[in-house]
Amino acid sequence: MNAPFFKFGAFNEEISLVIAVLIGVGFGFFLERAGFGNGRKLAAQFYGYDLTVFKVMFSAIVTAMLGLFYLSWIGYVDLSLVYVSPTYLVPQILGGLLLGVGFAIGGYCPGTSCVSAATGRYDGFVYLIGIVFGIFVFGEMFSIMESLYSATPMGSITLPQLFGVSYGMIVMLVVFMAVGGFIFAAWAEKKFAHLRPEEQ
Amino acid sequence: MNSHHDHHAGPPPAPYWNPYTAGIGLGLVLLLAFVVMGRGLGASGAFSSLVATGVSCVAPTHAEQNAFYKEYLGDGKMNPLKDWLVFEVIGVILGGFISGLLAGRIRGKVEKGPRISIKGRLFYAFIGGTIMGFAAKLARGCTSGQALTGGALLSVGSWAFMLCVFAGAYATAYFVRRQWI
Numbered sequence: 001m002n003a004p005f006f007k008f009g010a011f012n013e014e015i016s017l018v019i020a021v022l023i024g025v026g027f028g029f030f031l032e033r034a035g036f037g038n039g040r041k042l043a044a045q046f047y048g049y050d051l052t053v054f055k056v057m058f059s060a061i062v063t064a065m066l067g068l069f070y071l072s073w074i075g076y077v078d079l080s081l082v083y084v085s086p087t088y089l090v091p092q093i094l095g096g097l098l099l100g101v102g103f104a105i106g107g108y109c110p111g112t113s114c115v116s117a118a119t120g121r122y123d124g125f126v127y128l129i130g131i132v133f134g135i136f137v138f139g140e141m142f143s144i145m146e147s148l149y150s151a152t153p154m155g156s157i158t159l160p161q162l163f164g165v166s167y168g169m170i171v172m173l174v175v176f177m178a179v180g181g182f183i184f185a186a187w188a189e190k191k192f193a194h195l196r197p198e199e200q
Numbered sequence: 201m202n203s204h205h206d207h208h209a210g211p212p213p214a215p216y217w218n219p220y221t222a223g224i225g226l227g228l229v230l231l232l233a234f235v236v237m238g239r240g241l242g243a244s245g246a247f248s249s250l251v252a253t254g255v256s257c258v259a260p261t262h263a264e265q266n267a268f269y270k271e272y273l274g275d276g277k278m279n280p281l282k283d284w285l286v287f288e289v290i291g292v293i294l295g296g297f298i299s300g301l302l303a304g305r306i307r308g309k310v311e312k313g314p315r316i317s318i319k320g321r322l323f324y325a326f327i328g329g330t331i332m333g334f335a336a337k338l339a340r341g342c343t344s345g346q347a348l349t350g351g352a353l354l355s356v357g358s359w360a361f362m363l364c365v366f367a368g369a370y371a372t373a374y375f376v377r378r379q380w381i
Contacts, residue, residue, distance in 0.1 A: 004238030017287045019236060024291020025298065026229035027241055027344075032299035034222035039311040039325070041216070043380045046373035055219035056226060057348065063227025064352035068234050076235075083239045085340060085350060087357030092346070095339025096361035100368020102335055105376050106328015107311065109343035110243035110336060113329065114289060115296030120308045123325040130329020131244070135251045137330065138337040142268035149338060158354040170354055182220075197313050197381045 003071070007081040028115050037115040039107025039123055046104050048192030051185040058178040069171045079167075087154040094148070106130065214303040230352060239284075240349025244336035246289035248272050253280050268337075313380040324379055 002008065006016055034056045035041040044050035072079040103109055108116055108127045116124025138145065160167045216222075233240055252272035256263035263269040273280045300306045312321040336342040339361050341350070347365060350358020373380075 003235045005236050007238040016237065016284060017282070020284045020287035021291040021294070023229060023233050023237070023241070024288035024293075025295035026232070026291075027226070027288070028292035028295025028297075029299045030222050030225040030229060030295075031292070032296040032303075032305070033217040033225065034219060035216035037296055037300060037305065040313065040380060041311075043373075046369050047377070047381050052216075052219045056223040057343075057351075059220045059223025060227035060230060060348060061351045063224050064230040064234065064348075065354070067227070067231040068352065071231075071235065081238050082234050082353065084353045084355050085345070085357070087355060087360075088340065089357060089360060092339045092357040092361045093364050095335045095337075096346075096364025097368035098335035099332055099339060099342065099361075100365040100370075101372045102328045102331030102333075103343075103365065104328075104369040104372035105379075106325050106332060107380070108325075108328070109332065110247060111241075111289075111292060111342070111344045114243065114292045115300075116311070118293045118296040119300035120306050121311055122308070123310045123312065123321055126322045126325040127329035127332075128247075130326040130331075131247055131333035131336075132251055133326075134330040134333020134335075135244070135248050135337055136255070136333075138334045139248075139251060139255065139266060139268045142266055145338065146267065154356065157356045159356055159359060160354060162356050167354070174354070195381050 003077040004081050007078070027111070028118070031112055031115045032119060036112040037119040037121060037124065039112075039116060039121070039127075042109075042112060043104065043107045044196075047195045048188050049194075049196040051189055054181060054185055058181055062175055062178045065171060065174060069167065073168075084156040084158060086156050088150065089152040089154060091149055091151055102134075211304055213305040213307070226348075227352075230348060234352075237284075240345065240353065241288065242285045242341065242345035242349065243289055243292065244333070244342040245272075245285040245345060246283070247333065248337065249280050249283050249286050256280075313378070315381075316379045321379060324376065 035052060041050060042053055045053035068077060071077040106127050108124060110131055113124045113127040113131065117128055160170045230241055249272045252263065252269040255269055256273055263273060310318050310321055339346060343365065346358045347362040351362055
């Protein structure tokens with residue numbers, strides 16, 4: 001086992017911040033390449049004529065998931081040292097639904113609005129101000145939100161643990177699901193092509 | 201000729217990449233984060249650090265008494281902005297700018313459908329952002345930290361979250377269609 005490098009003390013906190021910037025540059029670069037600096041392209045996902053959001057997200061998930069699975073299988077990465085954030089099922093379901101509402105109304109998520117603002121889009125910049133305000137509202141309401149925020153804790157639990165099946169089995173199912181989704185996406189884009197608006 | 205772009209300076213922007221090429225690139229960046237750092241990507245956490253720092257500057261005692269801000273402020277020995285996610289998001293802004301610059305896509309403009317005014321679109325952007333910020337805190341993460349990172353790590357909460365994001369957005373899309381199509 002050599003990885004995760006940071007967990008094995010390969011470098012200190014200061015270096016980890018330099019790495020944070022470099023990884024962020026890669027993240028922002030590919031988001032912009034995909035067209036995710038454009039809220040209209042992101043929102044198109046929800047009208048069916050351009051499913052780029054689904055395609056990019058699931059090809060990214062499958063790539064990282066398969067890479068991590070194989071690197072852990074050959075004994076290069078200690079999977080138990082990769083941080084899985086704990087599950088709080090009810091607030092994550094409610095937060096997810098609400099976040100979807102914000103996504104459809106505003107056209108971005110936090111990461112994509114950074115890229116949008118960085119490429120000069122005023123709507124992305126205003127969206128960022130909205131995010132900061134929304135977090136402030138949550139912070140100020142925290143005393144009444146706290147019980148919901150901490151409801152239904154399940155710890156760092158993964159799908160293989162939940163269903164009692166092997167990690168590889170879930171990995172395989174996710175790959176099948178994603179490929180099925182990609183085929184469906186190609187069909188849906190043709191079916192909803194008439195909704196594509198004229199270029200401005 | 202070129203009437204389409206005559207209000208812009210310079211050549212027309214390059215087309216976006218194939219979604220699968222961009223997605224695999226994004227996945228490799230995420231994999232690199234797992235292998236090098238033992239953690240994934242994020243975005244909303246950086247803004248929480250920013251908000252907590254701001255509140256703490258204006259009203260230190262108020263921030264100190266709030267468990268949510270406290271989580272991001274830490275024990276006070278270190279600057280809360282000296283945080284992995286804050287630096288990562290600075291990188292995201294840089295990376296987005298570099299990609300946009302190379303593709304000729306840096307434009308001062310508002311992205312919107314043809315049937316809404318610029319003012320209307322900016323109003324919706326603010327409302328959407330506010331809902332997003334609130335929701336990302338309730339869910340303990342956003343599309344980056346939960347859907348993408350937690351999705352690749354097969355986290356139960358992240359998959360529930362991801363399905364709900366799509367459900368919430370599809371349920372809302374019809375009501376805001378004038379903004380986009």
